[in-house]
Amino acid sequence: MMDTSHGNEDYTVALYEASLNGTVSTLDTLLQRDRLILHKISLTSFTETPLHISSLLGHLEFTNALLRRKPQLVEKVDSSGRTALHLACAEGHTHVVKALLQANMDMCLVSDQEERIPLHLAAMRGHVKVIKELLIAHPRSISRVNLYGDNVLHLCVQYNCLDALKLLVESVNDEDFVNSKDNDGNSMLHLAVMLGQMKTIEYLLSIPELKRKAIAKNRIGNMTALDVSETCHRDFKYLKIQDILQAAGVRRSKDLNSPLLPASHDEEAQSAQPIIEHLERHGNWILLFVSVG
Incomplete structure (x- = not known):
């Protein structure tokens, strides 16, 4: 056991090391020597609490020990506005998530600095079991959006988490939600096409509520999903995607009003620019396949 005889500063360091290792016996010893140690966390220079650390690392026993002694720790946020629940959800620690939910x-x-709630982080990592627990605890959280207007469905597409996407779509029988758009007017189908996710595209077009509105246009270029596909890299995959879209009845924006001639190269280059700008704004999650050459 580490030496905790050099005052409160040493006790605090020992507490954080115990949270890293999940050592409940050390926590018990520290509380015997200073019963207020958990109340003094806010006086330290650390931006995370021991509960953040134990939750991040999946130390269930240590997490439960902290919650028994100071349940208010579950409400504390780090420098990015994240609670311990955010971190446990991001890492997929289902049992820790359950313990934190029981506490509060x-x-x-609670949203972080990017307006992401724990459900968003679980969806971004595709943690299906965690998503189920969160939906049981707060079903309405499914409608929350982040700073970019992305809801949990958009995030599943952006991070290519198809199993999580299927679970969420099946959990909510809501046509408006399935067809919801981000701040740039992109539906799930627009995003899946941008990312070249063929399996996701096929799945989305199998949803009757979405297929009925598959010709919806976004706001960044007034484009349908088929328009978006034609601004992307010209390879076999995107030719296949275009075939899938057309077979499902998805049309070009210009063809919704009149049968015009195909767009010129300059027109395609211009139409691709809004998509490039959109993807640059979301640069933390995407590598673009866009090319106009």
């Missing part, structure tokens, strides 16, 4: 289910609705 309302933490499901």
Whole structure:
């Protein structure tokens, strides 16, 4: 056991090391020597609490020990506005998530600096079991959006988490939600096409509520999903995607009003620019296949 005889500063360091290792016996010893040690966390220079660390690392026993002694820790946020629940959800620690939810289910609705709630982080990593627990705790959290107007469905597409996407779509029988758009007017289908996710595209077009509105246009270029596909890299995959879209009845924006001639190269280059700008704004999640050459 580490030496904790050099005052409160040493006790604090020992507490954080115990949270890293998940050593409950050390926590018990520290509390015997200073019963207020968990109340002094806010006086330290650390931006995370020991609960953040134990939740991030999946130390269930240590997490439960902290929650028994100071349940208010579940409400604390780090420098990015994330609670311990955010971190446990991001890492897929289902049992830790359950413990944190038992302490305070309302933490499901706390958003970080990018307006992401724990459900968003679980969806971005495709943690299906965690998503189920969060939906049981707070079903309405499914409608929350982040800073870019992305809801949990958009994030599943952006991070290519098809199993999580299927679970969420099946959990909510809501046509408006399935067809919801981000701040740039992109539907799930627009995003899947931008990313060249053929399996996701096929799945989305199998959803009757979405297929009925598959010709929807976005706001960044007034484009349908087929328009978007034609601004992307010209390879076999995108030719196949165009075939899939056309077979499902998806049309070009210009063809919704009149049968015009195909766009020129300059027109295609111009139409691709809004998509490039959109993807640059979302640069933390995407590598673009866009090319106009």
